[in-house]
Amino acid sequence: MNRRAAMLLSLVAALMPAAPADAQPIAAGRPINLYVGFAAGGPADLLARIVAERLQEQLGQPVVVQNRGGAGGTIAAAAVAKTRPDGTSLLLVTSGHTGAPALYRNLPFDNQKDFSPIIALAQSxxxxxxxxxxxxxxxxxxxxxxxxxxxxxxxxxxxxxxxxxxxxxxxxxxxxxxxxxxxxxxxxxxxxxxxxxxxxxxxxxxxxxxxxxxxxxxxxxxxxxxxxxxxxxxxxxxxxxxVRPGFDVTGWFGILAPAGMEQSLVDQLNAEFARILASPPLKARLATLGIDPIGGTPQQFADLIAAETTRWGGLIRELGLKVD
The missing domain is CATH 3.40.190.10 (Periplasmic binding protein-like II)
Known part of the structure; x- marks a missing residue:
């Protein structure tokens, strides 16, 4: 089993428990914006709307999907990187996020340092x-x-x-x-x-x-x-x-927040999304779409991002790919 497969399996096995009943309201009860870097109707948007609906039910406060499509998801990522780390702005990111540093010459954010990893949601x-x-x-x-x-x-x-x-x-x-x-x-x-x-x-x-x-x-x-x-x-x-033995490309989705978020809020958000992923009806719905839940801790998601950034960055540089 390769390192990436082992990492994903470890994430699946590490689903977090439900949030404590006395947890404080996230973002002081204000609306939460879940940014998606792609057009409506695509897989990232579809998953975002599924989890936003469940998160809104769990928190009892509005969760609004914001589509900021373009530039391979980097426009939405740049927008979230500049927001306050108070829980009002989250980013549904795809595995393409890890190739952005090698693809773009003037990326306005660091794909690791400018974000607080919350959870790896799912893979497809x-x-x-x-x-x-x-x-x-x-x-x-x-x-x-x-x-x-x-x-x-x-x-x-x-x-x-x-x-x-x-x-x-x-x-x-x-x-x-x-x-x-x-x-x-x-x-x-x-x-x-x-x-x-x-x-x-x-x-x-x-x-x-x-x-x-x-x-x-x-x-x-x-x-x-x-x-x-x-x-x-x-x-x-x-x-x-x-046609190509050993070929392996699996996409994944996850949730990021702006860098500097308090650990208690990171953990609370992680627990809320873990509750969503543990829901049998949601698992069944995702299965019909060819999506498998991942889950895990914020640190495990950070490790996945780091490993994938190395993997895809190496390939992009090897092939000489660039996006202006």
Whole structure:
């Protein structure tokens, strides 16, 4: 088992207990803004709205999702980094957050020092998609077509090219020596529209973001990027078992707050989100979306961010990727 897999498993095993009954109101009962760095309708936005609804029920105070899409989630992250660490501003971050320091030349925040990790929420693999009317019916056929027509096929990713889906696509094309043209969209919603309209040949999305289209039969899943098949898509093979042994890219989501937050408030927020993740109805709902809860302590989430920053930063520098 690699270090990353072991870390995620340790997080799953470390779900925090419920918050104490005498806990003080978070943010003194004021509304809590949960920022999302992507357009409405995508996987990050969907998860944010699910957990915001539960958090509002638990706290008895408004929790408002604020979409600040663009630049691979860095616009929302920059906004939250500048707010007061009083619990009124939180950020739902994706694993793409860990690649931002290597991708952007003038990033206005430090992806680790400027935030207080709260909890790793959940994980979901990336899925390679083709339109249901596409001639590409499996990943082997798509790879063969791409190699026979270098530079002719194009693919889409959401989040402006600076997300895990984009990195998974670049990594897979590199490993398979595929020459295909990347087209970057502001979110997975617009990328999926381009796929179903025939603008692009294939796309990459987090499983949770594509489940609606997959269930409706509008698109087909050709492969998932996790080491094992997704429980939500048991008939979709992995990249590792088909065309690239050992391939492993799994997306995750977590909650950050501005740096400098008092430890007592960090712990209280961690406990509230852990209660959400431990809810059987929520687990069942996430399972239908191909999302698996993680959980764990703030320090474990900090360790995950540090390890992933090293991993993806190394790949980005190796490939010479940059986003202006």
């Amino acid at each position: 693999p990336v899925v390679l998609l083709a339109d249901s009317k596409s001639p590409h019916r499996d990943i082997q056929g798509l790879v063969a077509a791409a190699k026979s027509n270098p530079g002719k096929l194009n693919f889409g990713t959401g989040g402006g090219g600076a997300t895990l889906t984009a990195l998974a696509a670049v990594l897979l094309c590199r490993d398979l020596a595929i020459d295909a043209v990347a087209i970057n969209y502001p979110g997975s919603g617009p990328a999926n529209i381009a796929l179903t309209s025939g603008t692009i040949d294939f796309s990459f999305d987090i499983v949770s973001g594509a489940m609606g289209l997959l269930t409706a039969g509008t698109v087909r899943g050709l492969a998932v990027t996790s080491p094992h098949r997704s429980s939500a898509l048991p008939d979709v093979p992995t990249v590792a078992e088909t």
